[in-house]
Amino acid sequence: MTTPELSQEQQHFDQLIADDSRVEPTDWMPEGYRKTLTRQISQHAHSEIIGMQPEANWITRAPSLKRKAILMAKVQDEAGHGLYLYSAAETLGTDRDTLVDQLLEGKAKYSSIFNYPARTWADVGAIGWLVDGAAICNQVPLCRCSYGPYGRAMVRVCKEESFHQRQGWEILYELANGTPAQKQMAQEAINRFYGPALQMFGPPDDDSPNSQQSMAWNIKRFSNDELRQRFVDMIVPQAEALGLHFEDPDLKWNEERGHYDFGALDWDEFFGVIKGDGPCNEQRAQRRRQAFEDGAWVREAAAAYAEKYESADTSLIA
Numbered sequence: 001m002t003t004p005e006l007s008q009e010q011q012h013f014d015q016l017i018a019d020d021s022r023v024e025p026t027d028w029m030p031e032g033y034r035k036t037l038t039r040q041i042s043q044h045a046h047s048e049i050i051g052m053q054p055e056a057n058w059i060t061r062a063p064s065l066k067r068k069a070i071l072m073a074k075v076q077d078e079a080g081h082g083l084y085l086y087s088a089a090e091t092l093g094t095d096r097d098t099l100v101d102q103l104l105e106g107k108a109k110y111s112s113i114f115n116y117p118a119r120t121w122a123d124v125g126a127i128g129w130l131v132d133g134a135a136i137c138n139q140v141p142l143c144r145c146s147y148g149p150y151g152r153a154m155v156r157v158c159k160e161e162s163f164h165q166r167q168g169w170e171i172l173y174e175l176a177n178g179t180p181a182q183k184q185m186a187q188e189a190i191n192r193f194y195g196p197a198l199q200m201f202g203p204p205d206d207d208s209p210n211s212q213q214s215m216a217w218n219i220k221r222f223s224n225d226e227l228r229q230r231f232v233d234m235i236v237p238q239a240e241a242l243g244l245h246f247e248d249p250d251l252k253w254n255e256e257r258g259h260y261d262f263g264a265l266d267w268d269e270f271f272g273v274i275k276g277d278g279p280c281n282e283q284r285a286q287r288r289r290q291a292f293e294d295g296a297w298v299r300e301a302a303a304a305y306a307e308k309y310e311s312a313d314t315s316l317i318a
């Protein structure tokens with residue numbers, strides 16, 4: 001039964017959405033809105049944290065001191081993104097320990113792209129250019145998400161993502177203008193990442209039942225297919241500037257639509273990777289659990305310090 005008070009709260013919420021205003025943690029919100037955002041923001045946080053792995057594997061093998069320093073900074077940025085996002089998710093009422101446990105126990109999802117390996121140094125370039133590039137297309141509209149803490153976190157994250165995309169593009173630019181073997185390595189890397197990067201926007205609109213509600217709540221501003229199209233239109237001229245191409249026979253400019261057409265994506269592969277059958281799902285989960293166990297002493301030391309500080313403080317007051 002709806003109490004008159006509750007319906008007033010609902011009205012207030014509906015008005016915030018209608019005004020394209022922000023919902024803040026202290027505002028009443030429908031349970032579905034809270035759940036949707038908790039799931040989306042925590043999955044986003046997990047993606048940032050798991051996404052550190054394919055590139056971190058290359059820090060020791062990056063080809064120069066400069067490249068190592070840049071890559072290390074980028075991987076650290078991703079850790080920072082994870083932390084902002086766990087904080088944003090916590091404001092919805094689920095604490096970080098619970099969210100982290102969901103990841104460690106394999107119950108939480110994260111972006112399927114991070115279950116692909118980075119086989120060569122050029123893959124690090126392709127990840128920066130295409131994966132971080134797709135992340136930007138997805139996340140720029142999220143800066144206007146109706147939930148305040150998420151939208152504000154995205155503003156900072158997007159600034160850093162655009163640096164990530166440029167560093168990836170620049171790695172590929174160097175390789176594409178290097179020896180024939182280097183150019184081939186760059187081409188092979190983008191062949192591997194083109195399809196999975198396009199799949200980062202999620203299933204086609206017809207197959208994405210929750211999208212409509214997210215758009216009605218001003219969480220999502222554009223559909224999966226609209227964002228995917230935007231991304232394709234962005235990367236085709238960038239590939240041309242690199243002197244590389246995408247191995248998609250259906251990729252061509254459509255004068256009438258004013259957009260690039262592109263070929264069908266392998267959705268069986270996508271859903272297979274989500275279900276756990278990707279090339280690195282097991283390795284990613286195992287590595288994350290190991291890192292969590294290895295960090296136990298840091299958490300214990302921090303807790304002991306906090307306790308000591310608290311009791312010292314109390315005795316000073318007494």
Ligand SMILES: [Fe+2]
Nearest residue numbers: 048077078081
């Ligand atoms: Fe990120």
Ligand SMILES: [Fe+2]
Nearest residue numbers: 078132161164
């Ligand atoms: Fe990034």
